[in-house]
Amino acid sequence: MTLSYAEKQRIRGMLADKQSAKTIALEFEVGEADVLALAKPKAALSAYMCFARENRDAISQEVGATDTSTLSKVIGERWGEVTDRSRWERQAADDRVRHDREMATYQAGLNAEDAAEKARIASAASGPSDRELERAEKRQRLQEEVEERAAAPKKERKAKVLTQAEQTLAAQNKEIESDKAKSAKQRLNFLLGQSDLFKHFGLAKEADASAKARHRKRKTEKEEDEEMMKDHKEEAGGGGSSSGGFEEKVRIVSQPGIINKDHGNMRxxxxxxxxxxxxxxxxxxxxxxxxxxxxxxxxxxxxxxxxxxxxxxxxxxxxxxxxxxxxxxxxxxxxxxxxxxxxxxxxxxxxxxxxxxxxxxxxxxxxxxxxxxxxxxxxxxxxxxxxxxxxxxxxxxxxxxxxxxxxxxxxxxxxxxxxxxxxxxMQNNLHELWALLHFLYEQEFPTSTAFDSAFNLNCKVGSVDNERLP
Known part of the structure; x- marks a missing residue:
């Protein structure tokens, strides 16, 4: 997976905040090596740090202590007793050279990313990108192929003979899809009845369009009678109408009878x-x-x-x-x-x-x-x-x-x-909640734009920015 410019910047910020590379890799769905490649080079060591790194284990065994505070104190005392520090100063100088070299490479990479991003923005502003031109050419080729196939003489197709399992699956799918279509109107009325806020996500327009479609075709008296009888049966079996707000269509006061009572009972x-x-x-x-x-x-x-x-x-x-x-x-x-x-x-x-x-x-x-x-x-x-x-x-x-x-x-x-x-x-922001709603109601919440605008994070927590609602 190729990381975008914004994603790379975000990962560098998370690394600076000491978040683990493994956690970051899981979130962005990339390898740990890809995350670590974006890390800033380690800081150069001082002469004292080189001395401590070299003598820490020996001093720890000598004084019989492993806690950081005690070891740091003893190492500091030993460092103060050292008269010839040239050895560790040379090591520190070599590490500074290493740090400067890696920082130069790191900075060059940042400059290259910045330049590429500026070039991309400039290219997008000036006209179609190379990718868009490539896609246009591909669409043209596909259109020509479609026209060629349409002009070619058609071959007789043999009717596919479905197996018993395929026939059963088709019938099962057809039944569920039919029930799904019937529940679409119930869902729309339910969401509209819950809060005026839902009307700002296009649901009201959908309801109006559905109503206009019904009025375009005038029903006969027989059709109206049949619809009234159908609604009456649904109300008798379901416990109420679906218009407006959340209405209890069933009232369950005990656990289903097929629950295994020998194992336990629901609270x-x-x-x-x-x-x-x-x-x-x-x-x-x-x-x-x-x-x-x-x-x-x-x-x-x-x-x-x-x-x-x-x-x-x-x-x-x-x-x-x-x-x-x-x-x-x-x-x-x-x-x-x-x-x-x-x-x-x-x-x-x-x-x-x-x-x-x-x-x-x-x-x-x-x-x-x-x-x-x-x-x-x-x-x-x-x-x-x-x-x-x-x-x-x-x-x-x-x-x-x-x-x-x-x-x-x-x-x-x-x-x-x-x-x-x-x-x-919701763990971090409201956009995560929208992602879940998008899965549940893909037609009602197709994009996050209206949702993010309505629930403006710059407002007081828990408030809705009504001025930004359409």
Whole structure:
């Protein structure tokens, strides 16, 4: 991965603040060597420092002390007793030469980066860059190839014969996509009803466009009667209308009946959490479960799938994504609390993955797939074939960078609903929260511009800059 000018500057600042190279490498998704290459050369040693480095171990053994304060005091006394210091002064002089040489190279590199950045800015201001010209030429070539193919005589295509597994998967995906389309209107009405703030992110325009589209075609009396009957049935079955604000469409006061009571019972606050999650689903909403550690976020997530199975007769498929270290815990919790589910722990080497892709990751072979971030990235094409009823991401703060490979891959998946589990939805700044919302509501929060402007960090903490809202 090539680091940008701004990223290099930021890494140098983090190194100056004594942050570890390993931590920085993980954040920017580069190697530690790439980070250390940007570090400033070590300062030149003084004659005293050369003396201390050479004699520290011997003095430590002599006085029988290892703590820094005692050793520093003794070394300082010994240094004061030395009359001929020429030896260490020569070492210090050699190290200054080394430092000056490395600093010259380091400064030359900085100057080159500054010059390249200024040239890039100037080039961008003056006209299209070489990259843009190259892309234009490529688009032209592709357009010519498309026209040639269009002009060429068409070959008869043989109709593809789907296997039984492919037919089952297509039917399963079609059902979930249909439910997903129905919940889109519920989601829009829900978000508009929550706060006037959402209207500033383009949701009001979307609602107006939807209303105009409905009015363009006048409905017959029969169509109006059928719609009224349909709404009446949904209200009777769901517990309320979807218009305006958060409305409880279901009221859950006890744990689902298929929860394994022999293993234990849910606590009252966990049942309340299930009630909240179920109503999110009923309103067509994805969410972030941000309870603190130890409050049973895993159990609440499993109970949601139990409720969907018991109350809505929905058996999946569900995708649970978690760190590699917690995969077996998720599998164990499903066996303990919800043994009714057919779970698939998707993890292993290349040979094991190929076997599971061929035998286990197939329609009707599983209901819940539990896998890690690494497996999702490596086998993205296989997971992308499914339309998922629910995608649950544990330790979701890993997705705070919307440009990371994990975030990009997961956004390409199709799902009816999504749930992020994290005790720290925001660690450093509000942009990280937007990255999570972008994954949950990609259409409603397509870019961070309006979000960052609305929640101006220069304002008082917790306030919204209404003047900057459109």
């Amino acid at each position: 009252a606050y966990q049942v309340q959490g299930l009630n909240w999650l179920a109503n999110l689903y009923q309103n067509g909403i994805s969410g972030i479960l941000a309870d603190e550690m130890g409050l049973g976020k895993t159990l609440q997530s499993i109970s949601l799938l139990c409720w969907l199975r018991e109350a809505r007769k929905l058996t999946g498929p569900y995708l649970v994504l978690a760190p590699k270290s917690t995969l077996t815990n998720w599998e164990r919790e499903f066996k303990n609390w919800a043994p009714c589910f057919k779970t698939l722990l998707f993890h292993g080497d290349k040979e094991a993955r190929e076997r599971m892709l061929a035998e286990n990751l197939q329609p009707d072979k599983f209901e819940v797939c539990i896998t890690s971030y690494e497996m999702i990235i490596r086998e993205a094409n296989a997971f992308r074939k499914f339309s998922w009823r629910y995608i649950i991401v544990d330790e979701a703060h890993r997705m705070k960078n919307e440009e990371s490979k994990l975030s990009q891959v997961l956004r390409s998946f199709s799902s009816h609903s999504r749930l992020l589990i994290t005790g720290t939805p």
